[in-house]
Amino acid sequence: MRTTLYRAGSRGYADHGWLKTYxxxxxxxxxxxxxxxxxxxxVLNDDHVEGGSGFGLHPHSNMEIFSIPLKGALAHTDSMGNSGVIGENEIQVMSAGKGIQHSEYNASEVEPVEFLQIWVFPNQENVEPRYDQIKINPESRKNRWQQIVSPSAEEKEGTWIYQExxxxxxxxxxNKVLDYTRKGETTGLYLMVLEGEVEIAGQTLQRRDAIGIEDVRQITVKSLEDSFLLLMEVSLL
Incomplete structure (x- = not known):
């Protein structure tokens, strides 16, 4: 097993006034x-956007892009004709493919929005751009792994992307103990503690700490306090 620690305090940070981002x-x-x-x-950005502010219309191509609101809501528009609001317990994914433009603004003029912005390299380039937005039931992740993304549109749980x-x-x-068995043959595991404290692979991780794990089939996570986790299994190729 090979591990790489990503302590919360070691992340890059920028304060743009309206945007604070790690x-x-x-x-x-x-x-x-x-x-x-x-x-x-x-990309794994931890963004805090003040009320009435946001990211104006800008382009992307050949990237799988996610927004996961943790607090508050985002107002979305894009060049595919989609528009709407993404709130807590919802997930947005875009396959930028051969090219899109989109904007993401705080849906509130007053309250801040906090969300994760995640980019994943695709395994197919120049595909037709696509957009998906799903609701997720918080009860379905109580002391279990709730799948929110997979490589297949045929999966019944979550949404899908162009990548393993x-x-x-x-x-x-x-004190809950939870195992996870890797699905892919050439994948690695990346775990981020969104809230709480856990033990994994001989390490103690606290709020916003993360760990990358390679060359292991199964991991075991033990929560040292009530914890909210994001686990990503991604291709290493």
Whole structure:
């Protein structure tokens, strides 16, 4: 087993006034040659956007892009004709493919929105752009892994992307032990503690700490207090 720790305090940080953001991997003005990506996982930004502010219309291509609101809601528009609001217990995914433009604004003029922005390299380029937005039931992640992303549109749980990747959320009670068995043959595991504290692979992780794990088939997570987790299994090729 090989592990890489990503402590919360080691992330890149930028304060733009309207936007406060932490970058796990090199992004915008933050560059760390040892923090470019974890396999197909290219971007993991922890964003805080003030009321009435947001990201104006801008382009993307050949990237799988996710927004996961943790607090508040985002107002979305794009060049595919989609518009709407994404709130807590919802997930947005876009396959940028051969090219899209989109904007993401705080849906509130007053309250801040906090969300994760995640980019994954696709395994197919120049596909027709697509958009999906799903609701997820928080009860379905109580002391279990709730699948929110997979590589197949045929999966009954969550949404899908153009990559060998599976994403999960879990709400664990204190002292709960949860195993996860890797699905892919050439994948790695990336676990981020959104809230709480856990033990995994001989390490103790606290709020916003993360760990990348390679060369192991199964992991075991023990919550040291009530915890909210994001687990991503992604291709390492």
């Amino acid at each position: 970058h796990t991997f090199s992004f915008a003005g933050y560059y760390n040659p040892e923090r470019i990506h974890f396999g197909a996982l290219r 990747a599976w994403f999960y959320l879990a709400d664990l009670d204190k």
